[in-house]
Amino acid sequence: MDIIIYGIINSATLALMALGFTLVYGVSRLPNFAHGALYVLAGYICWILLHKVGLPYVLAAALSLAFVAAVGGAMYSFILVRIRGMSISEIIASYAIGLAILEGLRWGGLKGGTFTLDYFVEGSVDIAGVSVDYQRILVVILGTLLVGLLYFFVNRTRLGLALKGMAQDERAALTLGIDSDRMAVASMALGSLSAAVAALILLPLGSIVVEAGYHVLIMAVAVCIVGGLGSWTGAILAAFVIGFAQILTTAYLGAHFSVVVALMAIILTLILRPSGLFGKQKELEERV
Amino acid sequence: MAKQHEGRRRERLDRGIKVRSDGVYAVSSWREMMFLVGPRLLLIVGLLAMPLILGGVPYWQKVLTIICIYALLAIGFDFLAHYVGLVSLGGALYIGVGAYVSALLNTEFGVPIWASIPMATVLGGGICTLLLWPCLPLRGVYFAIVSLMFPLLAARFIEALDIFGGTDGIMGLDGFPNKWSEMYVLIICLLLALFGLRRLVNEDMGLVFRGVKDNDQAVKASGINITYYKAVGVFLASSLGCLGGAALAHIYMWAGISQFALDFSIIPIAATVVGGGGTLAGPVIGCLILVPVSELLRDFGTLRIAVYALILMAFIVFKSEGLMSYGARKYNQFEHWVEI
Amino acid sequence: MAEPILSVSDVNKTFGGVKALTEVSFELMPGDILGVIGPNGSGKTTLVNAISGFVKADSGQVIYKGKDIVGMPPHKIADQGLTRTFQVMRPYFSLPAYKNLIVPMFSRRARRTGGWRGGGRMGSRDTVAVDILEEIGFERESYVPYKMASSLPTGYLKRLELARCLALRPEIIICDEVFSGLSMSEMASMVPLMEKLQMEGITLIMVEHRLRELFRLANRVIVLNFGAKIAEGTPDEVMDNKEVKEAYFGSEEVYSYV
Structure with missing residues (x-):
């Protein structure tokens, strides 16, 4: 029973981590390898605002969200826009930015232990004989809510539809008067925003450490590749596949193997079914 | 070619001596010959003389060996990325495999150092090729992502299964007989690799590699098995990395998980970008610049990773041709402004 | 009558529900120049891909010199002497x-x-x-x-x-639109070149949009429409075929254009 419950929680966690990465890739075909760094950055800023500046929680959270979204947008409009379309350069450059942020933070004194955010709600509840923190339940609820909101945003609002159009055919979108660069900035900002939201929801469960950045990046990449890059349903399904696989291996093989599971999932997926669980034929041709 | 400005533009012309020394006329005078041979000679003599110049400072001698190891990796990366079309972001895999193979041969089977390094080079290259074999049909970004995962995976596996000494690593390897052999073995290997690969990519099989990079479909239609050629390319590049890894293990007399670390993946890439991709000599120059910088920054801890991440980003965004191509252009051509 | 060097029978291919090729069959004699024509999206390039191994046919046979080559990787097929050019030139x-x-x-x-x-x-x-x-x-x-x-x-x-x-040194070359994108004079010089190749004993399959040049060269033509073969014969026979005119040219008037 606890496998099912913790499986669901773990899957929701993974889905939250991967959401921003999928969003950016799905819209602007930009593999944002600074994703993990933005995640940690959000937590760090929020902590600074809370404990050093002394702002109330809601304000601190809102400001850190806005800041990270701005960083994401700026990253695109000042740096990545110059190497748009050279996919390898995009990976290397965004990875370099991520490294610079993370290692810069580490140098700036971000080391494990001292940096923690408080739970939104204290206490725990028994579900079918398993004790679960309220915060973890909140992760599942907020995760679902965020997916729903983003889905609504992409499919119902003007900006969202423009983004979707961009994802499907950039040139056609250009001829319809959609500014591709502005959309890419918007998608980067949105992706960074969801990374930051994920950070604020998930970080209270642990402490803010640099390693979390690398971990989140690996997990996001794993989920997106297994699900088929840029596919929403695929990403959520993949989050569940990997989430449960991890919980199962932790239960039966030991905690060391849970990251191995994600990496093996990537490699196996790319070898056996290069387009991912929900990828499309077109992407298959790009890959193989 | 030339940058557009108002009313005038910059024109580039080949220097006379460059034109004169093209083809057979290069042997017409010492000056022409020096023009051609000079830069190469500078690199060779410079590298060979480096240990003597650094003389008695053991610290900088060690830095020099590290430079050579990174340079071997970087040449391999450059070759794979720009001549075979496989961008392998996981250079640490090669170092790690080379180190572990050599360590096992040396400590478990008692293979002496002069045999364990070459054996680790070949065996390690083979192992890396086998590991990457299933990923060879993947293109561009996807190969890059998967290859990035391999060193992480390898380290986790060793940790989780507690094999090969687990987190402690394998200790008690034989060291090199003395400092000089350490440096000269690596420098000579580096020069051989550099000039060997440069020759390869312009003749014979190298042309097929470049064909695979430019248009793999057409190579298939020419009746050539591209997976085989990609595998050969990976073997060559990973062998260079394994050579570096084996040497590293013997220098520290230890092989451990930290040899799968991020540094070995990121510095060669940064060196290639800074030095100039596709030139093969560029990565060596990049390493000569970046590795000492990172050594100087060692006191600042992880700030050095942040620094060369920023250098890497700046070069890839603003000066993507790299120092080597820039230098070659200045050397071969002169520029002047022309009124339009 | 000589044995056909290549015989394609009942080849099918679907891409996610879209039938790209339906029961396509034809035979190719050594030394022939076979023209393959059809409107855009009629499955010409898919046919080329299916024969040369770049796409695996769902069903059907492609017999080349007595051997079924469906499912062989492209480089093996090329190794047997069947090669191709690409519509998008990328040397x-x-x-x-x-x-x-x-x-x-x-x-x-x-x-x-x-x-x-x-x-x-x-x-x-x-x-x-x-x-x-x-x-x-x-x-x-x-x-x-x-x-x-x-x-x-x-x-x-x-x-x-x-x-x-x-x-x-191939025996069959499949040319995917060699004439497209060329100027009139370049095309004019291309025609004798193809004839020369034929004289040297190379069998050619030419997938084309330029009918005028193709009909000068080809001795047999097949017409594809919506992935199915709708006509086969000498150039003249094909031009007189009612169905071809309907499908390919829309109406009879366009005939004069060719």
Whole structure:
């Protein structure tokens, strides 16, 4: 029973981590390898605002969200826009930015232990004989809510539809008067925003450490590749596949193997079914 | 070619001596010959003389060996990325495999150092090729992502299964007989690799590699098995990395998980970008610049990773041709402004 | 009657619900030039891909010299002597034109059949490469064969694409739209070239939009529409076919355009 419950929680966690990465890739075909760094950055800023500046929680959270979204947008409009379309350069450059942020933070004194955010709600509840923190339940609820909101945003609002159009055919979108660069900035900002939201929801469960950045990046990449890059349903399904696989291996093989599971999932997926669980034929041709 | 400005533009012309020394006329005078041979000679003599110049400072001698190891990796990366079309972001895999193979041969089977390094080079290259074999049909970004995962995976596996000494690593390897052999073995290997690969990519099989990079479909239609050629390319590049890894293990007399670390993946890439991709000599120059910088920054801890991440980003965004191509252009051509 | 060198029977291919090829069959005699025509999206390129192994047919047979080649990887098929050109020309841009031909010379087939064995010395390979290029219209005196492929104009690139096939010493070349994108004069010089290839004993399949040139060359033509073969015969027979006019030209008036 606890496998099912913790499986669901773990899957929701993974889905939250991967959401921003999928969003950016799905819209602007930009593999944002600074994703993990933005995640940690959000937590760090929020902590600074809370404990050093002394702002109330809601304000601190809102400001850190806005800041990270701005960083994401700026990253695109000042740096990545110059190497748009050279996919390898995009990976290397965004990875370099991520490294610079993370290692810069580490140098700036971000080391494990001292940096923690408080739970939104204290206490725990028994579900079918398993004790679960309220915060973890909140992760599942907020995760679902965020997916729903983003889905609504992409499919119902003007900006969202423009983004979707961009994802499907950039040139056609250009001829319809959609500014591709502005959309890419918007998608980067949105992706960074969801990374930051994920950070604020998930970080209270642990402490803010640099390693979390690398971990989140690996997990996001794993989920997106297994699900088929840029596919929403695929990403959520993949989050569940990997989430449960991890919980199962932790239960039966030991905690060391849970990251191995994600990496093996990537490699196996790319070898056996290069387009991912929900990828499309077109992407298959790009890959193989 | 030339940058557009108002009313005038910059024109580039080949220097006379460059034109004169093209083809057979290069042997017409010492000056022409020096023009051609000079830069190469500078690199060779410079590298060979480096240990003597650094003389008695053991610290900088060690830095020099590290430079050579990174340079071997970087040449391999450059070759794979720009001549075979496989961008392998996981250079640490090669170092790690080379180190572990050599360590096992040396400590478990008692293979002496002069045999364990070459054996680790070949065996390690083979192992890396086998590991990457299933990923060879993947293109561009996807190969890059998967290859990035391999060193992480390898380290986790060793940790989780507690094999090969687990987190402690394998200790008690034989060291090199003395400092000089350490440096000269690596420098000579580096020069051989550099000039060997440069020759390869312009003749014979190298042309097929470049064909695979430019248009793999057409190579298939020419009746050539591209997976085989990609595998050969990976073997060559990973062998260079394994050579570096084996040497590293013997220098520290230890092989451990930290040899799968991020540094070995990121510095060669940064060196290639800074030095100039596709030139093969560029990565060596990049390493000569970046590795000492990172050594100087060692006191600042992880700030050095942040620094060369920023250098890497700046070069890839603003000066993507790299120092080597820039230098070659200045050397071969002169520029002047022309009124339009 | 001679044995057909290539016989395609009942080949099907669907892409996610869209039928790209439906029960396509035809036979090809040695030394023929077979034209394949059809409106855009009629499955011509898919047919080329299916025969040359770049796409695996869902069902059906492609018998080449007595062997079923469906499911073989492209390089194995090319090794048997069936090669192709590509509609989108992408030579090896980073190499000079003649070195583009060195690449196919490294295939097993070329080493088996080539006349440049001689110990595999580079010199002889280069010579053969330049010879092939000269034969196909690269003027040796003006050093065109030595120019970088990236600096050549379209006409030469199309020829280079063909030359790359020739270096393999193939028996069948499938030409995917060699005439498209060429100027009138370039096309005019291309026609005798194809005739020359035929004289040398190479069997050709030509997928084309340019009907005027194609009908001068081809001795048989098949017409595809929506992935199915709707007509087959000599050029004249095909032109008189009612169904072809309907499908391909929309109405009879356009006939004069051809």
